[in-house]
Amino acid sequence: MKKKTIAIDMDGVLADFESQLIDHYNTAYGTSLTKESIQGLSEEEAFKERDLLFKVLNKDNFFRTLPVMQDAVESVRELQKNFEIFIVSAATEFPVSLAEKVAWLGEYFPFIKWENIVLCGSKRIINTDYMIDDHCKNLDYCIGKPIMFTAFHNVNQTHHLRVNNWKEAVAVLNETL
Template identity: 50%
Template sequence: MARIAIDMDNVMADIYSHYLNYYETSHGIKLDPQGLHGVPEGEVLPEGLVRKFLLTPGFFRTAPVMPGSQEVIKALMEKYEVFIVSAAMEFPQSLREKLEWLHEHFPFISWHNIVLCGSKTIVNADIMIDDYDKNLRHFKGRQLLFTAPHNVHLTDYERVHNWEEVAAALEVEVPAARV
């Protein structure tokens, strides 16, 4: 059975919309998501606020689920060995929050299949789904770049824009009742 490594932030969890919601709540300013295309993730908000939000207790725990991710990951698990792999060590409070988030939104994923690490260069899988070039660049298997505002100009990878495209690329059917 082929093994898939799936990233969390901006792949399973919609971190960009979460940044924008946090910013609107804290500053009363609604930003246009279209204006973020091609902007590095750390620069999407002024005054170093991205890092501040990432260090805010509860930030990772309350991130919205990426549409379609739950249903497609369930379908992938019927055909592949699925591991959730997240580089969480830079923000230590995220370890517990990400684990709690996964237990709430993806209770069907065993703790055996969750890897919270520092560098993803250690990952040994056949397929990796990630939004960051730095994580895919050294990966030896099939590389699927999940579209996020910061990576819209990258062309070196097989791109998937959403979870429906992940299902098609990896040839899994998601029952209509589950979509």
């Protein structure tokens, strides 16, 4: 029997993008943003200096040094027993991130085969049974069942099934078996 498929986003889902972005942005701009202070804000509201934000995101090693989300490695390994996992990242907006993301995955998720890594511009083409992502702009086009991973910018969004952490994600997906 063919396994069901899951597309899993990287930034904000597997990798703690929020913490890294706040640290780098604060250092570059002299601000004192915290995870708490940006809850419920859009990315544009939280990071007002857009030119600076793009400089931070295009900085060498920004994506390569992202921390791993708590329980992500163990949870993906667990899900892999019953699902085919694809790591899907809309990475082409920041070309420097492409090699860094592949290297990051090789370090933290070496059990994900290279052919199950999809670095793209738009996720509208992704056709999996489930998609775990923190952005509604990706989940709204999901062909399968969208699962929203909580992030500062989506806490006020309610139109997708929400999970707050990897333990919840595993529980929700295991219920579908």
